Amino acid sequence: QLQASGGGLVQAGGSLRLSCAASGRTSSNYVVGWFRQAPGKEREFVAGIRRSGSVTYYADSVRDRFTIFRDNAKNTANLQMNSLKPEDTAVYYCAVDVNPAPRIVPTVWTVYEYWGQGTLVTVSS
Numbered sequence: 001q002l003q004a005s006g007g008g009l010v011q012a013g014g015s016l017r018l019s020c021a022a023s024g025r026t027s028s029n030y031v032v033g034w035f036r037q038a039p040g041k042e043r044e045f046v047a048g049i050r051r052s053g054s055v056t057y058y059a060d061s062v063r064d065r066f067t068i069f070r071d072n073a074k075n076t077a078n079l080q081m082n083s084l085k086p087e088d089t090a091v092y093y094c095a096v097d098v099n100p101a102p103r104i105v106p107t108v109w110t111v112y113e114y115w116g117q118g119t120l121v122t123v124s125s
Helices: none
Strands: 002-005 008-011 016-022 031-037 044-050 056-058 066-071 076-081 090-097 119-124
Touching: 002 090, 016 031, 016 090, 016 119, 031 066, 031 076, 044 066, 044 076, 056 066
Parallel strands: 008 119
Antiparallel strands: 002 016, 016 076, 031 044, 031 090, 044 056, 066 076, 090 119
16 A cells, blocks of 8 residues: 655745555666656656665656655655746656666556555645
């Protein structure tokens, strides 16, 4: 199971940290991805990280503003979001691909097998 948390309302330029907690059995090699979906728009990839933490990947729209990292002690994958913009407003989902291809972070949401419930991020102008 995945539990996403940390969303909220923030002014433009502010920061939020999202957390994705995994419980239950996990595979030895998986990818955690963060996706978002704004009203009336398609779900889009935001960032992802492999279980080892050695490989990360970001969408161009968030690169240099967002950072994804793992907290192995808490078994969470976190998304630090800085310099938030109104266009970052969306429901953010974390997801897990339990059988990823080697050395990559998939960006297509359909390959992720498990999903959290979503957390709403609202950025006011």
